[in-house]
Amino acid sequence: MKSIMCPNCAAPLEMEDTQTHVTCPYCSVTSELKKVKELIEHYMLPVMYDAEQIRTELVGDILKHPGTPEDLHKSLKISKLDLKFIPYFIVTVHLRTEYSGVGEYATYSFRYKSGYRNIDFHPKPEQGVFDDEREFIIYAAEEINNELLNFEISTRGKVYFQALEAEKVRADVSPSVFDLEQAKAEAINSMREIHKGLMLKELAQIQEVRDQPEVKGVYLLHIPFYFLEFEFSGKKQTAILDGATGRTVITQIPRETSYWIQVGVLSFLFGAIGLAGIYLAVQQIFFYFGIFAAIAGLVFAARTLQLGLKTRYRETRRRRRR
Amino acid sequence: MSELTKFQCPYCNSPLEINPEDKIFNCVSCGQAVLSDGSKFENHYILENTINQKQVHDIVKNFIRKKGYLRGIRGYKITKVSPILTPFWCVNTDAYTHFVGYLRYSETKTRTVGTGKNRRTVTEHVTVYRPVDNEINEKRVDVLLGRRGSSIYGYDKVKDLVRATFSRAVPFNYDRLTGTEKEFDYLSSEISLEAANQLGKTIVFDDHRSRAEKACTKVFDCATQISYTGTYFVHAPVWQVEYIFKDETYRIAILGSTGSVILGEIPVTTRFRVIFLTLSFLFLGGGGAVSYFFGDQVAVPIIAGIVAAVIGFFTLKNTFKPMSVHGG
Known part of the structure; x- marks a missing residue:
């Protein structure tokens, strides 16, 4: 405990050692205590x-x-x-x-x-x-x-x-x-x-x-x-x-088993389309169709896995400074 | 040795309510804005609020109807409406930058080679350098939030809105604050006038440098000079709304001076997920059909594949995301 005097009305004030601000009960002026050594x-x-x-x-x-x-x-x-x-x-x-x-x-x-x-x-x-x-x-x-x-x-x-x-x-x-x-x-x-x-x-x-x-x-x-x-x-x-x-x-994020099955089926489906496309393109049956299916199917499968398997969620992140 | 500082209005001597965060105080008796060193501050402005609680409810309703189209959002309930007067510093400057560098790009060059039957045209790319010696000279207003950290929802977007509507600000009136705007939670600035000027300068420097870098392959020299033409402390009314849909809370921030939505969250419903998943399949099927029927050039399936992949990137994101966030 420390005793000081209100700089406004000179009333006695008491403050804890750790306290830095005190409001005078008589004149309600708040004062700040600053040590000369940096606080x-x-x-x-x-x-x-x-x-x-x-x-x-x-x-x-x-x-x-x-x-x-x-x-x-x-x-x-x-x-x-x-x-x-x-x-x-x-x-x-x-x-x-x-x-x-x-x-x-x-x-x-x-x-x-x-x-x-x-x-x-x-x-x-x-x-x-x-x-x-x-x-x-x-x-x-x-x-x-x-x-x-x-x-x-x-x-x-x-x-x-x-x-x-x-x-x-x-x-x-x-x-x-x-x-x-x-x-x-x-x-x-x-x-x-x-x-x-x-x-x-x-x-x-x-x-x-x-x-x-x-x-x-x-x-x-x-x-x-x-x-x-x-x-x-x-x-x-x-x-x-x-x-x-x-x-x-x-x-x-806890998920139900049915969710994992859905994600699995979905990515399997896209993956299968992609692999079938590669097969068709290599075998030269429906060559053009195969190329399309290979590109789109594999990207879809990868994206589904990337998004579907996310298990964590953050509400905000600090943006990094350049 | 210790010293004591008084917190008292230098104009009417009434005690100031202080708060460890604030760098500008408003006297509760006379309303005068006072800097933390006790000097008077005149450039205090406010964007006046023009909407009331009922209008806020209508704006939220419209926003959800417009942005939540096809999602089947029915039975949401607004649980919290808190209007806040948010503090901004508007730093007005004349900024001038001179930069020197070079730009590397390529030109196409065509020439004809060979004679007789072998005569043909060859196209080649040539690397070319162009010296850049340019100036940026502009009057600008940079807006900073008067708070450190940023728990105010949508604060980043508000900056742009404040910059755009800055000219409509009127001098701050303390009577109005305690009268018609008394429901507002008043926030003062944690950033002092001097700090606002300094941080504003840093924004200008960073912005001009990045513009110089965009204009050049390499910048040799870039020097910026600025002069301040006035720094204003502007309060903007922001309504923070929370609503509940199916037990989950979503937020919307509305700018009270214009009634526009700053930023808002919209629930993602099962119906929305199904629609986007179906879309993904449709694009996959459509691209397949195109490459099957028009596939006489190898470019067709490759382009269709890339287009479908890019679209799928977004439709699948919509299928899995927790909620949508929209600007006004």
């Missing part, structure tokens, strides 16, 4: 979906797929359900890179129609500046999970982190593997990679690089995820759902 801004997303609601979301997503058991809302039994807060660093980096090196220019000879037949490349000294700002989301949990790494996170509705809140919903809090400096360094590195890529487009050879990184903002955010296991016809299936927005990170 980590630490947030969490509150858990908005309880176990029952998350089950409804999961079943709803599964049922949109063909060949799933219709009574799943009743029959799905969740055998394991863990709630865990996963840390992400959100870092905004500004980087100014001054570079110099050897660039290229070209001379052209032998005019031909609208262009030239011949091109010659020559080196020339070149220098320039890249100066821009980007935001990076850094997955900071110890356990490597590609699904969570690529998940398009949402930061809407974040509140200051309170360990008590996590305890209340009986959730584990994964500690961050990076401290503030490491997270910043990680983001600066990613930014340097981007600038390096740009430089290689401009230059044939980089000779000198001077850059000035500046972190414009950084905070740590813990997002609650549900890790579920459920059983279907004796097979264990897993799913991960976002406990703050109810979105499905990834789930396996």
Whole structure:
């Protein structure tokens, strides 16, 4: 506990050691406590979906797929359900890179129609500046999970982190593997990679690089995820759902046996048409018809297998940056 | 040593309701938009909402009828209608890019060879290089969502709509927000004015570079200069609708200023799957018939096969997909 004085009305205020904001009960002005040593801004997303609601979301997503058991809302039994807060660093980096090196220019000879037949490349000294700002989301949990790494996170509705809140919903809090400096360094590195890529487009050879990184903002955010296991016809299936927005990170899709039979029959049928086509073409009976059937049948069979055998579903994925 | 910062409206001194996300605050008493450093912000605009709950229901009905054609969707129920005022930054810039590079392409060359009986025309392809030295000079408006992350359904599409209707925005009026638009959930910006300008600049740079790369086989030099001509904070009314069909939830996002659907999910029913599977078979059969009856050139079955394969790629996708997503 710390005692401070309200800067507006001078009333005494008490705050927890971990608390950074306090609202004065007398004049309702909110104050922020800043240590002179940099303070980590630490947030969490509150858990908005309880176990029952998350089950409804999961079943709803599964049922949109063909060949799933219709009574799943009743029959799905969740055998394991863990709630865990996963840390992400959100870092905004500004980087100014001054570079110099050897660039290229070209001379052209032998005019031909609208262009030239011949091109010659020559080196020339070149220098320039890249100066821009980007935001990076850094997955900071110890356990490597590609699904969570690529998940398009949402930061809407974040509140200051309170360990008590996590305890209340009986959730584990994964500690961050990076401290503030490491997270910043990680983001600066990613930014340097981007600038390096740009430089290689401009230059044939980089000779000198001077850059000035500046972190414009950084905070740590813990997002609650549900890790579920459920059983279907004796097979264990897993799913991960976002406990703050109810979105499905990834789930396996349980299917009925009749679905597998349908997919099997369908792809067999297309495959048979394709193979028959090859046979007809090779034997020179209905040669042209055979060629058509071989192309279309095999593509249809491959596509049916590709789509029909899909066993996982993701609601959103983060798009990769160029 | 510690220091304390007060959160108080610099104009009327009433306490500001703060939220750790926000970079722009609106004073609850006087409505003035205030930046997080305490300075006044004037360029706050809003696209006014023109639709009400009943119209939202009609728009959803029309959308499902139009896009859910032939699917037999009957008995859906709207379960949640939440209007949100979503924050956008509109960064206005004059952007100029000069780029130098070359383009490689091929020209066809015909010449006649041989004499007498052996005289014939030969066509060959010649690789040609053309120097490129071009400029892009434009006034642009780049729209960024004022939030980090993106749990707002359809937000990516809204950007384009906001860019197109930006000129219809009116100055933000706090009384209106607390009056006619009070049912709206108000979101402020998590991105500061300065950050919006910087991120806007990055968008322009990336866009101009990719356009230069498209125009050239190789770009030697590409330099962009921009000057800001005004950055506006614009709120757009978005209605987020959820409806239930056969126990499953689907979402639709509607832009409140125009009443158009931004993005919407439509259930895929068994009937829809059967229709597309039948279509796949019809194209397979049709292509077969064509190559059987018109197959006097080897190109016919090959082209028919490729066409059928491409069509099958989509019809089969429709057979298996969990749901359809449509823009307005």
